[in-house]
Amino acid sequence: MSARTNHERLVALEKQMEDAAEAMDFEKAAALRNEILRVKGEGQGEDGEPLVGQPPPGAMGLGTQIPVRQPPKGWVKPKKPDFLTGRKPKG
Template identity: 75%
Template sequence: MSSRSINEKLVALTRQMADAAEAMDFEKATALRNEIARIKGEAPLQEGDPDTVTVGQPPPGAMGLGTQVPVRQPPKGWVKPKKPDFMTKNVKPRAGR
């Protein structure tokens, strides 16, 4: 299926789900919601499960306060500057040797 036909199908299913919810047919609306989630690649909610958000485990070594803060990324196109060579910087050449 092309992305255009998938998008059209999702729009149609969303419209049908809204119509079913307005008609108080919640079982049909739930089935349509699960079909939309399946097409999008998301896991639908199981029956009896509360609407909860699952939290993944932090990466190894990330413990304590402030570890949920995302790492800042440098701007696009930014290049890390070259490290100076302390062995040759500010060395006067020996004259006459």
Template identity: 70%
Template sequence: MSSRSIHERLVALEKQMQAAAEAMDFERATALRNEIARIRGEAPVQEGDPDTVTVSQPPPGAMGLGTQVPVRQPPKGWVKPKKPDLMTKNVKPRGGR
């Protein structure tokens, strides 16, 4: 699709979304909003869904304690590897003892 046809499609979808919202058909308006976000390449907004947390890099200067940046969670089933025993691992034997 050309950029002009995409723009025309977005304008038409936005008008339909406005009409659906004015007619109190919020489910249709939500579906149209998600379609607009999909065409624009944005992630659709999902309110109240705790499984969809968007994690990104914090803006400069917003790192540290007290920020509202979510912490990345490891995938399910991932187990933290054991720490090596520093007294016995990676130690080369000395001479001919």
């Protein structure tokens, strides 16, 4: 998605959240708030862990504020190919 599309979606979600709060439908407003946070990358996953976390200062270089993304549960790093023999790894 482009930044413009994301911005338009966030504006629409915020308007829906405000309308739901005015209508006293707080459950819908809370669900929309969570969706807004998810789109912004500030929400929490199913396990309560943040979707994107900030590394400790200096972990990714001095002065950087690059968010660290965690791989999904059960993800296994693929094996590297053997460039000397040109064969694919077994398994």
